Amino acid sequence: MSSVLEKVNEPADLKNLAKGDLNQLSEDVRALIIDTVSKTGGHLASNLGTVELTIALLRVFSPPADKILFDVSHQAYTYKILTGRKDRFATLRQYGGISGFLSRKESPYDAFGAGHSGTALSAALGMAAARDEKGGHEHIVAVVGDASLACGVSFEALNNVEASAKRLIVILNDNEMSISANVGAVSRYLGELLANPRYNRWKHSIEGVIKRLSGQSNTLRRIYYRLEESIKNLFLKSVMFEEFGFRYIGPIDGHDIPRLVAALEIARDDAVPVLLHVSTQKGRGYEYAEKCPESWHGIGSFDIESGLTTAPSGAPSYSQIFGSTLERLAARDPSIVAITAAMQSGTGLSSFAARFPTRFHDVGISEEHAVVFAAGLATQGMSPVFAVYSTFSQRAMDYILHDVCLQNLPVVICLDRAGIVGDDGPTHHGIFDLAMMRSFPNLTMMQPADGAELANMLYSALLWKRPVVIRYPRGACPGYVASEQLEEIPRGRAHVLRAGWEIQIWALGDMLPLAIATADRLVIKGYSVGVVNGRFAAPLDTDMILFQSRLARAFVTIENGVASGGFGSGIAETLLDEGYQGRVIRNGWPVEFVPQGAPSILMGKYGLTPDAIADRVVNALAG
Template sequence: MKLETPVLDLVNSPEELRKLDENQLHALVDDLRAETIHAVSHTGGHLGAGLGVVELTVALHYLFDTPQDRLIWDVGHQCYPHKILTERRDRIRTLRQGGGLSGFTKRAESKYDAFGAGHSSTSISAGLGMAVGKSLDGEHGNVIAVIGDGSMSAGMAYEAMNNAGAMNSRLIVILNDNDMSIAPPVGAMSAYLSKLLSSKSYLSLREVAKKIAHKFPDPMEKAAARAEEFARGMMTGGTLFEEMGFYYVGPIDGHNLDHLLPVLRNVRDGEERGPFLVHVVTQKGKGYAPAEEAADKYHGVSKFDVVTGTQHKAKANAPSYTAIFGETLTKLADEDDKIVAITAAMPSGTGLNIFEKRHPDRTFDVAIAEQHAVTFAAGLACESYRPFVAIYSTFLQRAYDQIVHDVAIQNLPVRFAIDRAGFVGADGATHCGAFDIAYLCCLPNMVVMAASDEAELARMTATAAHHDQGPIAFRYPRGEGVGVDIPEKPEPLEIGKGRIVRDGNTVAILSFGARLQESLKAAEELSARGISTTVADARFAKPLDEDLIRELAERHDVLITIEEGSIGGFGALVTDFLVKNDLTQGLKVRPLYMPDMFLDHDKPDVQYAKASLDAAAICDAALQALGIEQALDTKDKRIRN
């Protein structure tokens, strides 16, 4: 059944949007919301955040001259309506698919995506840079940064605001408050005040008052300034932002165009030179009942039925790695009251929602503040607690300085549970966990493990819990496990010891992490060709199992290392050990790792094939090292399926 969107059909670009009469915008909003819901029902993706900013998206593109005026969406979860209005509606049903649109803003994708984002709290800093750049060029265009109240929990946002206020730069920040964490429900009086306070007459009056106060003796001038600030704070609640040098307007109803348009128009046309903060209150999932009623479940969705809201999720064959971690840590904490868990605004994403149900007093969600999370954990470790910091690999990058200075240098026993290690499919390059092996293994005092299956993850969680000699990290991938039995009471591993899973004598495949199953498939294929193959699970990248590596090097012709991480990681450490110990004579070493590039979103199996990290690529590397002319066709379906 064709979706009826008569007004949206008139709009393919912001330029066409600005040709509409203002009284057509309400119908456009309805059409845009319907199109967003319909598109995401086919592709899956982030739904609730986008539905919450439909009116705001229309208002911003209607009033501002995008792309000449720069519009920056923080994180980008909410950018689907923006993409529909900016010449990409014909491709919106390719969202997060191979070769299709990114689920986030992306500069290479469109001139309307002023700044790419997959991590939060970057928009104000980027916007300030753009505003200053325009000023240096003598341009007078607008720069608008849209940031959610959750993203405002990160220190970077306040660093940028402090700088913007001090520089008195022309910057407009839209605070999208979709959890009402700052403001109460808003109504007509608030809208009236916001319109009044953003008007030219009020701004002019305020400037006149400042000039008059400036003529007073110093004590009276300061008193007048404090009185004006207090009066505005009483009316609007914006004292915090005013203190940082922003002219605060709000809160206003982000779903009422009759409130939004005049305020944003006043802000656009204001002659004030300094930065504005417009506080807009919205509702996640607005206009779609299932998303309004369960905002957490409709933040990120799989394909779903538009009528019922039922999501079409494939039945899992095994528990997810995330759930295994959460359940194992919870059981360990049942017996050890020193175990505490820390997350940076991702309790369900990291499995700590499971832990929290049993141990709420020992669960700490520090909001989007990874730097603080790590140093907070370091402080807990100083008091003899056993902190587990559960953060995605890509987000842990944001706290690297704290890992180095506050944890590693002091050799504090902080445990890092690194979720989403490796490729993440539809979320693409911004969420891919590529670098943690390299950036952790170079640190003195750090122990680094990687789980090859869910049973190994349970044992590594137990290993970390019992390791009090310094920092320790273990990584595991997104998605479900491979279906092995999980021990009821997992035993800790011996630090720095791997295992041989399959024995042979010609080719050795040394796997670090979740590529073990592909390594075993490759071994089967090589053995079918008469090539005896050993498969080993390294378990540890630091410290290396030197005895295992020496054994593999001495009794095989080819040694292949494989990891789901960047260059400079496990393979580099193994090669360094081999060279330094004169173990390369007569041995052909082939390290396999992620390519030195950012791979776009796609199906995971396609990403692995492109990266040459599947069974076919392992076989190909072995055959080429052995000098067998007819290497395996990398499209060979016998080992891909």
């Protein structure tokens, strides 16, 4: 670690640095981020873009008294490093280590936790309203990306600024990217603000004059920003943010620390809400990430020199199998339309997007809109398929219930990353969808045990013309071979993998290998054990459950979701309603926020291993 970062542990240390040291500090921080992420994986491109901005923020503001919020908080590594977590940074995203996102539990500097987009403005407004009510004087600063600004919830907050806050500072961190290229009218509008050549030429020359005249005089700078505000309206028609009650400053270069500090000081001293528009570059300072920020947004471990991944790769992922199957089906059926909420490549839809551009819709980070948009398409005879990570679908629950299920519309929702996801931790684990949606009327919910079954389920869901959710985990499908002929899965029918009578193990999807290994342990102990691929969480195969219940002494359920309210609870309810006298042993994640960590570590810690489950079953039968 080079000398300047060595001198900084807390924001107060940064304030004591000579101005000339700040650029070196940004180099040091950048090197630490690249080095660490090359080993741990993480969000690289977004974090490399905010190094200078964060240094400037910590030069001007004083957290934890001042509150600095980062939307999503996948760009807050510099903030973590400079707020007392430098020495633990090597544990980033590891079990027991520091989180890849901000977390109120982790540090008093983390004013608000996040992981999902669009929440910073609302939370900051709430904090500002509380401050004003209590007569406080602290500054509230929200850093929001250009794509997150277009979230529905961000707009709900914007709509409320005038009514809710006297003072608030919003930093619009505009890198013109979401994970992929940003989309939509807000993005186009911001592009116009960044690119207006006449305005920028004017701004550039006036700034030059001010710099020469003023040295570092705040008074002249203040006059300049006031003048800029009036003149920019001549060039830019109107600035949207001013209609929402902000004083708009910018756009300014988000990698120029002195300019950032100067603008932040103006914003800090203003008595009204201020929006500072900052132009940054995703991946800044690491050649490979600068060239292809999309693939360097979130990455596994890599070799710094070559930029090549060192994470193991091989079998196709569930996402890839979903994408290629949908493409195959869409080639035969022109009614099929694919929708993503800003997760094109993550959900495996890039090839579909290139092949069927008019039938592919990236609606931006707006899961709620995506669902209702799909519902609208379905009313007109289209067959919409919305691919979304399980955790982000949580936003859209009411729309799935009210707009899709209630009207019984043929919308297929594919929940990628369902189950535990690993290093991204509790904001990203997709373990609640089963419990949330299992009781939605009209909804079929299923999970494939492997890639071939995923392809068949997608095919079936599109045949059925009704609301369907298919969930599948993060990760690979070893041994997958695309089959020539897709087959319809009988709706609501489970599949017996192993016959047995005394203990019946029902598992969903990726938990089947665990079910089989558990069965092996129990067979060695002398039990007769059946294993069932449950396939459906709704409707459950009640006929088979009740048939087996005549002889079984115990039902064991295993799911990659919370153990309360989901698949196992459904089986338990079915048995209870029929007066079943045996034992039901549900296995899944507890109703807790499961921490980050490799899935294998987490499964061990939470008793999701063959030995632990077999022991529970044996004890239950003995008791």
